[in-house]
Amino acid sequence: MSFYDHIQDEDPEIFAALIGEDARQAEGLELIPSENYVSRAVKEAMASSLTNKYAEGYPGKRYYGGQEFTDAVETLAIERAKKLFGAAYANVQPLGGANANIAMYFALLQPGDTVLGMDLSHGGHLTHGHPVTYLTKVFNFIRYKMKDVETGEIDYDDMLRVAKEAKPKIILAGFSAYPRELDYAKFVAIAREVDAVAVMDIAHIAGLIAGKAAKNPFDYGFDIMTTTTHKTLRGPRGGMILTRESEEIAKKIDKAVFPGFQGGPHMHQIAAKAISFREALHPSFATYAKQIILNTKAMEGVFKAQGARMITGGSDNHLILLDAWTSFGISGGEAEKLLDCAGITLNKNAIADDTRKPMDPSGIRFGTPAMTTRGLREVESAQVAEIMVGVLTKRDDASIEHAKAEVKKLALSHPIPESFVG
Ligand code: DSN
Numbered sequence: 001m002s003f004y005d006h007i008q009d010e011d012p013e014i015f016a017a018l019i020g021e022d023a024r025q026a027e028g029l030e031l032i033p034s035e036n037y038v039s040r041a042v043k044e045a046m047a048s049s050l051t052n053k054y055a056e057g058y059p060g061k062r063y064y065g066g067q068e069f070t071d072a073v074e075t076l077a078i079e080r081a082k083k084l085f086g087a088a089y090a091n092v093q094p095l096g097g098a099n100a101n102i103a104m105y106f107a108l109l110q111p112g113d114t115v116l117g118m119d120l121s122h123g124g125h126l127t128h129g130h131p132v133t134y135l136t137k138v139f140n141f142i143r144y145k146m147k148d149v150e151t152g153e154i155d156y157d158d159m160l161r162v163a164k165e166a167k168p169k170i171i172l173a174g175f176s177a178y179p180r181e182l183d184y185a186k187f188v189a190i191a192r193e194v195d196a197v198a199v200m201d202i203a204h205i206a207g208l209i210a211g212k213a214a215k216n217p218f219d220y221g222f223d224i225m226t227t228t229t230h231k232t233l234r235g236p237r238g239g240m241i242l243t244r245e246s247e248e249i250a251k252k253i254d255k256a257v258f259p260g261f262q263g264g265p266h267m268h269q270i271a272a273k274a275i276s277f278r279e280a281l282h283p284s285f286a287t288y289a290k291q292i293i294l295n296t297k298a299m300e301g302v303f304k305a306q307g308a309r310m311i312t313g314g315s316d317n318h319l320i321l322l323d324a325w326t327s328f329g330i331s332g333g334e335a336e337k338l339l340d341c342a343g344i345t346l347n348k349n350a351i352a353d354d355t356r357k358p359m360d361p362s363g364i365r366f367g368t369p370a371m372t373t374r375g376l377r378e379v380e381s382a383q384v385a386e387i388m389v390g391v392l393t394k395r396d397d398a399s400i401e402h403a404k405a406e407v408k409k410l411a412l413s414h415p416i417p418e419s420f421v422g
Helices: 005-010 012-027 040-046 068-085 097-108 156-166 184-193 206-210 247-261 267-281 283-305 324-328 332-341 369-373 378-394 397-412
Strands: 089-091 114-118 140-144 146-148 170-174 197-201 224-228 239-243 319-323 347-349 363-367
Touching: 005 012, 012 397, 040 267, 068 089, 068 206, 068 239, 068 267, 089 247, 097 197, 097 224, 097 239, 097 247, 114 156, 140 156, 156 184, 170 184, 184 197, 206 283, 239 247, 267 283, 283 319, 283 363, 283 369, 283 378, 319 324, 324 332, 324 363, 324 378, 332 347, 332 363, 332 378, 332 397, 369 378, 378 397
Parallel strands: 114 140, 114 170, 170 197, 197 224
Antiparallel strands: 089 239, 224 239, 319 363, 347 363
């Protein structure tokens, strides 16, 4: 019996697409740093009958009957999340990271209030106040940047100056394309000085924090962490908001998530989150998290040896942002396409103060969370980087075909695991 036997019988078109995607994931190498592979247990929860159930409200306080099992599931998810991140409160209902951030803003701000967040082109995220989002119609977003793009150092003096001037209600740390650790103590000191709430969007590095391979912002006094659950944390697609200690803030967040922005929570997704949090509490997850960084370092070494330009000079986490334009004379878009042909999936990405357009920027962003899940270690990670260099420098059909065969060999000899806790 296959995972899709009923789909195969009832809907051959969708079946064909699902089988195609499974093969693509099995035979290629996933280097998009925000992607990963979930366990079979997480997949089973996502396909469970909890998808049938409405459960507006929170455990013990629902608007519909029949909640004895949903309450158990959500309580487990909350307790495991709190333990994993050292939080006093957790809201596990946000459907994704964007939803989590939106709810967090509305919980803490009044229309017109100011947020100080990282510039998108310096590594921030759309939901940190990019002008294309509707958030900017409601709130005022101002920016901080790196002082030195070659080292990644943030300009904390300027951040303090701007914060004193603009009096933001939120100092927002976090990123989707920044390869270094932040100085959390400085963020918190600035937030305290201007009486702002310190929020860290840990979406990209949640798994590194959970696995203690990266610092935990709560240890430095951050008030709130928002996150997705599906990146380094290796859970189902979804979001979450964690509060370090303030019950008052946690209550506002609960209200903003439901009924503020969402209706019935996706209970099948919450069950899958609970399972993935249990997996992340297992000692093997710490080994996984550390290996992600070792693998990134192995890739960094190859690109350094090539004299390639990496934004911030390299990486301390799970991702690398490479200036393809300066390093290989091709745009990020061209690099993405070439590597896609070789079975390596990554994404084109703007680099700091990019002079090229967002749809074809100068950079590519890639990382190791998914390939580390497959069991690739430093030697194979360096090999993947060598294959990338070969494709990006030679760019002819024969090199791409050769790379594709190498990638397939590596992928098939490292199958996607079904279980992480034995
Ligand atoms: N799309 C995610 C990423 O790739 O980083 C962020 O939302």
